[in-house]
Amino acid sequence: MTDLEMIKRFQDTRKRVRENMGKVKHKIAVISGKGGVGKSTFTVNLAIAFAAKGHMERVGILDADFHGPSVPKMLGAKGQMIQSDDGRILPVIGPMGIRVVSTEFILPDENTPVIWRGPLKMNAIRDFLSEISWGELDFLLIDLPPGTGDEPLSIAQLLPDLDGVIVITIPSQVSQLVVKKSVNFARRLNLPVIGIVENMSGFICPNCGTKVDIFQAGGGRKIAEELNIPFLGSIPIDQRICEDADNGKPFILEHKYSPATEAFMEIVDKIEKYLEAQDMLRENS
């Protein structure tokens, strides 16, 4: 393929994605500097929260983390995607009517890891993503592959008109460097950072029992202030979050009155306010 053909192909794919996402009101990408910080858990619970707040059947999740697609398992969605005659793919319907598409669904089975190589892999994933017909949605959350490198970038580039990115981090990783990388990631895509979430869920290892030093927490807020980006909040450690994720039961539904859920819902409020403000700006301009 010549460069020109490559560009042509990319543009075609983008056009297709734009058509298929035409009726999605808000699109938010969730990113993290590293894997294992609870990015997918956050995404799933955010989707549930939106659905519960009056958006039943109007929330979608795109699980684009092809290294370890985990959204279907966490959500307890085992359904099958339907492909229509024109090749477009209809998402699976998960709990509370959440539309789910995961790279997991194109794997032969649960135990087969994706080991496609380089450009071939990217093209296959792009083709797949471009065929998803989302229908009418209020929110689409995109769980990107971890890191701020080329892989998450080339997927995010494919998605038109994202509202912004949410950065998930954990206290031990909160350093100016990591957060700066995320800010740069958003900048390269010309997207705002909606905010940082300090998540500690991955911090107590149920197997080795490593404990977190609570006093490390709060670093996120400081760094956010320094970099002049919004700080959305911290979610306190709760081992049950991990257990719930393993059992396919979203945390905020299972433990409605826990400190973690409370903190989480405050974050959801902030995200909603951000989106409302954006809507108003858009209307005024």
Next chain:
Amino acid sequence: MFDPRITVLEHRLSQVNNIFAVSSGKGGVGKSVIASVLALILARKGFKVGLMDLDFTSPSTHLILGVKDIFPKEKEGIVPPTVYGIKFMSIVYFSKDKALSLRGQDFSDSFLEILAITRWGNLDYLILDMPPGINDATLDVVRFMKRVKFIIVTTPSLLSFSTVKKLLDSLHTSKVEVLGIIENMKIENSSSIREHVKGTRFLGEIPFDPQLEKCFGEVRELLSTEISRKLEKIVDKIIYQNV
């Protein structure tokens, strides 16, 4: 003289967990659309689903789903082809596009024949699209599928509902479970049958969509209609009471 088909029918359905018959008192109330979309939604929710068109004289689910040029596989019987995640069975595989008029016993014979040779395998739900009213199909389904549960479709018209009442009476007499009533083709200011429904669950209202015709044969379009969204809620009501 023993009819082996009757015995084998039970075996053929032994791995089918639920059988739902979508029926109506009179024709033209949108029953086949509802049966088809119901099956699609269940499949998208991750259930193993079968759809069988029992309206032998005027089958239409294949047109709603846009099924063409397929034929069941022969494997120690016949295996229904999978379309859009649904195992789909219809007499049109055999009658092609020709008219088929069947009198009483002929209906029963073809009903038994198809069920005796169809291998559904493991299904969570088998949806039956019934011909309208009380007829051979209703009687045979009740006679040969003891576990069947009915979903009744009506329009807001009291005329339609009066035919539903007869169907309900007849099902009640035969001790068949009715999952509820769906009010289809609702338009603003139309009369409501909700308050007339007594002793049976009212499952919900579905709006009239003048554009629906355009979606026939286009599953993606069909599933993005308001009708499908409303049915999704109804599906939840039905299945979470019957797990």
Next chain:
Amino acid sequence: MHEWALAEAIIYTVTEIAEREGFREILSVNVKVGELQQVDLETIKFALTQLKRGKLEKAEFKVETVKAKLKCRICGEIWDFDKDKLDEEVAEAIHFVPEVAHSFIKCPKCSAQDFEFMEGRRMYIESVGGIR
């Protein structure tokens, strides 16, 4: 092959009869198949020998075809079913579901499609013999 499905149906039914009638062992089973079903006798006999178990282990199966006769409900004409007059696809459809003959066959005298199968429509078990 759909003959296997029919054979299976016969086995299930005879097993049930054996239970109900208190047979220790079934020795003979007479099966009639309608010509309309166009069942391949060799295949169904083979399937039966492969599927028989338990009380049916020693059973001999006799399978015979019954000629199909059709009678017009309009003019009363009676005629024989002739497979060779049909094209292959139609014959196959009738093989699966004989009633679809109503879509393809007409009365040779008055062309009506309202006819009945006098005999030779379907398969049935005529008799079962064994030791109680």
